[in-house]
Amino acid sequence: MMITLSMIVKDEEKYLRDCLNSVADVVDEIVIVDTGSTDNTIEIAKDFGAKIYYFEWIQDFSAARNFALSKSTGDWILYMDADERLEKSSIDEIIELTSSLEKKAYLCKIICPIQNSNIPEVIKYVRLFKNSTEIRFTGSLHEQITPSLDMNGYKILHSSVEIFHLGYNVSTEEMNKKYERNLIHLNDELSNRFDPYLYFKLCETYAGLGDVTNALKHYTILTQVAEAPSIYKAHAYKYLAYYEMENNNYIRALEYTLTGLSFDKSIPLLNIAASKIYLHNNDYLNAFNYSMIALETNRFDENKLFETYIEDEEIFLVAFTSAALAFNRDMYNYVYKKLQNYPMNIINDRRFVNLTFALFNDLQVEDSLIKSADSIVKQCNLNFILNLLKNYIDVETKLNILKRLEDRYEEEYSLLISFGKNLYEMKRYSEAAEKFDKALMKYMPEPSDLFLVISCNMFAGNFTKISHLIRLAENQYKSHPEIIIKLNELKVKLAAVNYKEDLNA
Known part of the structure; x- marks a missing residue:
């Protein structure tokens, strides 16, 4: 079967060559529609033997896409953008999927690396379908092919085909330009017709721009739209929940989180939000349970059209912290065993895991771990370690670790208070008072x-x-x-002590 790569481009010299290289071994025809390039885009396309056509831009992505389809002669269409790359391991699967002439279309994994994040967003879109003159894109922005496929009786199936989309892995300035452009088109199109998908994209665009007022407004409206798919509502509640968490309104945040989960229980960000809220509320069992659900759902699910995933390290730290604060060895060791099934680099420094395991189970801590505690313990998990030290039996080891941590976090309030408490318990009152004095310079x-x-x-x-x-x-x-009342009682006692001192003097 003949496969056509169908593309629309404009000024894509930065991306196009790598895109075309990624599909060179799987497509038989390359159709490129240019909408007004002024750089070397066309010359690059010619290097790959592409059929090049020109289309006057009319602010309508579907019109340009449909023009490209009209020039595509393959039995199957693979459509991509210039800033995308086909994963090499997907080539054999594409060849297999396109071996028949049945009316089928395939959802592909679009993996979107995000600037300043190690975890990409994963979206599923139809990108591969049997060619037909009846199939057309709709929508001037965020164009869609699925409505036309449904109307024409196509079977839409899942696939493991992976396409990397680099368009979100750009500077904030470049991303904001895209958002501003999209915002104009979305508002124009929504003024003519309401579409839940476009409205969801409007919400995402406001959120991406950091326009919190409009994002809150439109996400709230989306939760009330009867025809909006459950997955859109779940993600709307996710945004609302995180906003309330950032503003320390944990009661409202929990309401939004649980409502969102009622629409879709498999959203990792909602489950970890629930875990963090319960942790804040000292409900350690629920915090632990939701962290485990987050861990299980933080995996690609072929039945989900899109999802934002989180780093497993973050989930493990919340789970470990819940177990530590509950001082529940069974919970802690359950997470520890789970961690052994993950790659070594899931938690960047395995010394951290070994240290916490020894502390939690009252085992002897290796000297090398004590001496390197200041490099092992990061700011984000300092309080977790301090909670473990609180219950650790070996007092000398505990103090040695605290000394090492103080070398790095000498201004950290929680460390100074913890250090002072441990010295107080050892009746080393003068030293404890020194730590408390340093802490009081930060907070009451x-x-x-x-x-x-x-x-x-x-x-x-x-x-x-x-x-x-x-x-x-x-x-x-x-x-x-x-x-x-307690302070007044102290003042009375203090006055009595001062009186005795005066008498002795």
Whole structure:
């Protein structure tokens, strides 16, 4: 069977050669429709023996695509953009899929690397279909072929064909130009006809531009559109949930997250959002369970038309943290065993995993891990390690690790408080007070920590400092009567201590 690569291009000299190289061993005909290039695009196309046609741009992608189809003579059509590359391993599959003349079309995996992210977005679009004069693209922007295929009785099937789309792996400036261009077309088209797919793209475009006000407005409207597919609504709730999380409104965030999951339980970002919210709410069992669901759903599913995936490392860290805060060895070791089935580089530094495993199970920590703790423990998982150290039995090892961590995170409030607490438990009050002093230069502690700091200074004999702390606390917690009562009790005790000192003097 003859396969035609059908393309529309404009000023694509940066991308075109690699695109055409990627399909050279599978297509029999290359049809390129140029809409006004002023660079070397045409010369590159000629190098590959392409049939070149010209089409005056009329702000309509479907019109240009359909013109390209009218010039394509192959039995099958593969359509791509210049900034796309066919994965070499997909060539044999394409040859096999196009071995008949049945009215079929195939969904292909479009893998979209994202700027400043290690995890791509994966979308499934029909890119390969049996050629027919009856098949036409529709939509001036985000053109679609599926409606025409459905109308003409085509079977739309899944495939494993992979196409890498580089258009999102560009600078923020370039991406914003695309979004601005698309926004104009989307609003124009939606003013003439409402289409849930286009409306979803409008929401994504506002989100991509960072226009939070319009993104929130339109995603909220989308959740109420009866004819919108469930997957669109689920992703709308995902955006709303993450917005509320960023603004520390965890009650509303959880509502949006669970509503989104009611439409689609398999969205990794919603499951990890639920896990983080429950973690914030100290519901460690639910946090752990949702992290495990996130891990299971963070895999390509051929039945899903699109999905944004997340790094497995992020999921494992949330799961480990949930287990650590619950101090549940069964949960922790379950995650640890799961991790063994993943590539070594899933968590960038396996020394981190070995360190946490030893701490959680009260095992002896290797000297090499103690000495390199400052390089092993990153900012993003510091609090996780501190929680593990809280319950670790070997006091000397614990202090040695804290010392190493202080070399790197000497200004980190949570580390200083943790270090101070451990020294306090060892009755090394003066040293503990020094750590607490450094921490107080950053933040006023939580009430429970505040009274510990005051107690520490009392044992250390720093009575002047205690008076200063009480004044600070009275100002900070003046709207909390239960704390003020305790502070007044402390003032009475402190006055009694000062009175005795005066007598002894």
